[in-house]
Amino acid sequence: EVKLVESGGGLVQPEGSLRLACAASGFTFSNYWMTWVRQAPGKGLEWVANTKKDGSEKNYVDSVKGRFTISRDNAKNSLYLQMSSLRAEDTAVYYCATVATFTGTTWVFENWGRGTLVSVSS
Amino acid sequence: QTVVTQEPSFSVSPGGTVTLTCGLSSGSVSSTYYPSWYQQTPGQAPRTLIYSTRTRSSGVPDRFSGSILGNKAALTITGAQADDESDYYCMLYMGSGISVFGGGTKLTVL
Numbered sequence: 001e002v003k004l005v006e007s008g009g010g011l012v013q014p015e016g017s018l019r020l021a022c023a024a025s026g027f028t029f030s031n032y033w034m035t036w037v038r039q040a041p042g043k044g045l046e047w048v049a050n051t052k053k054d055g056s057e058k059n060y061v062d063s064v065k066g067r068f069t070i071s072r073d074n075a076k077n078s079l080y081l082q083m084s085s086l087r088a089e090d091t092a093v094y095y096c097a098t099v100a101t102f103t104g105t106t107w108v109f110e111n112w113g114r115g116t117l118v119s120v121s122s
Numbered sequence: 123q124t125v126v127t128q129e130p131s132f133s134v135s136p137g138g139t140v141t142l143t144c145g146l147s148s149g150s151v152s153s154t155y156y157p158s159w160y161q162q163t164p165g166q167a168p169r170t171l172i173y174s175t176r177t178r179s180s181g182v183p184d185r186f187s188g189s190i191l192g193n194k195a196a197l198t199i200t201g202a203q204a205d206d207e208s209d210y211y212c213m214l215y216m217g218s219g220i221s222v223f224g225g226g227t228k229l230t231v232l
Contacts, residue, residue, distance in 0.1 A: 035221075037168075044226040045160070045168065045211050050219055059219035095167060107156045107215035108173035115167055 002026040002111040004096050009116030016086050016120070022079040022096030022113060030054070030074040033099035035109060036081050038092035038118075046092075049081065050099060064090075086120045093117050124148075126214055128224035134202045134231055142227045143194040144212030150193035155214040157195035159188060162209045162226075171210075172197060199229075207231040 008020040022034070035050035049060045049070040058070050069082040079096050093115040100110040125147035134140035144157060151157060153175045160168040170179045172188035175195060185200045195214075199206055212224045 037223075044209075045162075045213075045223045047213070047221040047223060050221075052219075057219065061220075100173070106174040106177075107221070108158045108170060108179075109160070109168075109213070109221075110170055110173075110179070112167040112169070 002098070004098070004111060004113030006094060006096055006113045006116035009094065009118045011119045011121065012086055013122050014087060014120055017082070017084040018086065018118060020081040020083065020094055020096075020116060020118070022081075024077045024079065024096075024098075027098070027111075029072075029077040033101060034070075034072060034079045035097050035099050036070060036079075037095045037097060037109065037112075038090075039095070039115075040089070040092045043092075048094070051079070083118070086118075088120050091118060091120045124216060124222055126212065126222050126224040128210075128212060128227045130225065131228045131230070134199070134206075134229065136202060136204060136231055138202050139198065139200045140202060140229065141191070141196050141198045142210055142212075142229070143191065143196050144214070144224050145194040146214070151190065151195045151214065153190060155195070155216070157188065157190075158213045159186075159195075159197045160211045160213065162211065163207075168211065202231050204231050 003025045005023045036048040051070045067085045071080045095115045096113045097109040098111045127145040159172040162168045176188040211226045
């Protein structure tokens with residue numbers, strides 16, 4: 001069974017930093033692109049960042065470029081999101097998800113964790 | 123800036139059929155955007171329903187179907203049930219690793 005468990009959320013002051021982690025199990029982690037998606041309170045889903053299977057490619061939504069860094073440790077089956085210069089508008093539940101590409105014939109966020117809440121407030 | 127458009131809300135009667143759409147602020151949606159659809163109930167993680175326009179994810183009932191209608195991607199629910207009352211999000215792949223979600227449609231079954 002695929003399992004994704006996010007951790008590291010919490011309350012942080014504006015301009016502060018936080019590191020989220022996503023522990024993966026039940027599948028071959030190194031075979032999958034991985035992604036972070038967030039959802040502000042009462043709002044819709046927003047794609048945040050993704051990373052290629054080997055970590056050699058990383059992509060970000062414009063609003064977090066230069067502030068957030070996605071990384072992965074395939075030996076530990078773990079995905080990370082280092083967040084810095086946090087703003088009130090970064091307040092959200094952050095989900096990690098697997099990205100299924102089926103060798104380039106599709107692009108879908110296939111399996112999701114339950115999320116971790118990040119609150120940015122003074 | 124690419125904006126993916128969805129109806130903010132929709133209602134359907136139990137047993138009825140409803141079609142939700144997913145468009146682009148500029149241009150047409152085609153299969154090359156690999157449209158996918160996600161269902162989310164309050165407090166829960168999203169659940170993947172449809173990918174590559176029309177392929178159902180594992181375990182998704184066949185009353186959910188995907189298609190391209192005109193210049194939009196579409197999610198059709200046939201024989202709606204009470205537990206289909208959820209938020210539905212479409213996502214389009216823009217290439218180069220960039221994904222964009224629509225604003226979501228709140229579906230009411232009544």
